[in-house]
Amino acid sequence: MSFDTSSLTYNMAGLIPCIAQDASSGEVLMMAWMNAEAVAMTLKTGNVTYWSRSRQAFWVKGESSGHSQQLVDLRVDCDQDCLLATVRQTGPACHTNRRSCFYTSVRDGVEVELMQPMT
Amino acid sequence: MSFDTSSLTYNMAGLIPCIAQDASSGEVLMMAWMNAEAVAMTLKTGNVTYWSRSRQAFWVKGESSGHSQQLVDLRVDCDQDCLLATVRQTGPACHTNRRSCFYTSVRDGVEVELMQPMT
Numbered sequence: 001m002s003f004d005t006s007s008l009t010y011n012m013a014g015l016i017p018c019i020a021q022d023a024s025s026g027e028v029l030m031m032a033w034m035n036a037e038a039v040a041m042t043l044k045t046g047n048v049t050y051w052s053r054s055r056q057a058f059w060v061k062g063e064s065s066g067h068s069q070q071l072v073d074l075r076v077d078c079d080q081d082c083l084l085a086t087v088r089q090t091g092p093a094c095h096t097n098r099r100s101c102f103y104t105s106v107r108d109g110v111e112v113e114l115m116q117p118m119t
Numbered sequence: 120m121s122f123d124t125s126s127l128t129y130n131m132a133g134l135i136p137c138i139a140q141d142a143s144s145g146e147v148l149m150m151a152w153m154n155a156e157a158v159a160m161t162l163k164t165g166n167v168t169y170w171s172r173s174r175q176a177f178w179v180k181g182e183s184s185g186h187s188q189q190l191v192d193l194r195v196d197c198d199q200d201c202l203l204a205t206v207r208q209t210g211p212a213c214h215t216n217r218r219s220c221f222y223t224s225v226r227d228g229v230e231v232e233l234m235q236p237m238t
């Protein structure tokens with residue numbers, strides 16, 4: 001079946017969450033949002049492109065930081081309201097310079113930092 | 120630092136997305152939503168508990184299907200608006216009986232089914 005970005009379910013702001021996962025290690029790197037045009041741009045260019053809710057603008061991952069995400073595979077979930085992008089990540093995915101945004105674990109009621117910023 | 124569910128950022132409906140990842144294989148299984156009480160219940164019981172937006176009720180994963188998710192580790196992202204639960208998944212995570220909800224890939228503009236329902 002041919003894919004149409006309008007077949008996805010977007011929230012009231014016209015956005016759909018996209019999980020980025022390292023295609024090699026399987027590590028979950030981050031979650032951010034796309035609108036229909038960002039999904040189309042990601043598929044067309046192979047450079048994962050989000051919609052920045054704070055800037056209200058397209059966010060070509062790595063465009064300013066160099067920490068780009070090259071798309072390996074884009075997947076849609078069973079009810080078409082979440083995306084999973086497997087990617088080749090250059091450098092850290094997180095703006096804190098950590099490999100993944102999910103660097104804090106909750107263990108026995110306490111926050112534990114799992115990774116340090118990359119040098 | 121001790122963890123407080125009120126430190127998380129919820130959307131206007133009081134919900135935060137939670138990605139479930141198989142703790143052993145690294146496979147991303149699904150994404151669903153939690154409210155603050157569901158986060159607390161998940162941490163307290165070790166049984167991953169979402170908030171069902173369609174039923175407007177707590178959704179203890181596997182309670183009716185038997186396809187439960189036992190929490191291994193709960194992680195918070197850098198801006199506290201997304202969770203990652205690594206889990207031990209019993210049976211399929213998806214209501215379609217597939218291991219993961221992300222069983223559809225978009226390749227060359229066409230939807231490709233990556234996995235079959237479990238038998």
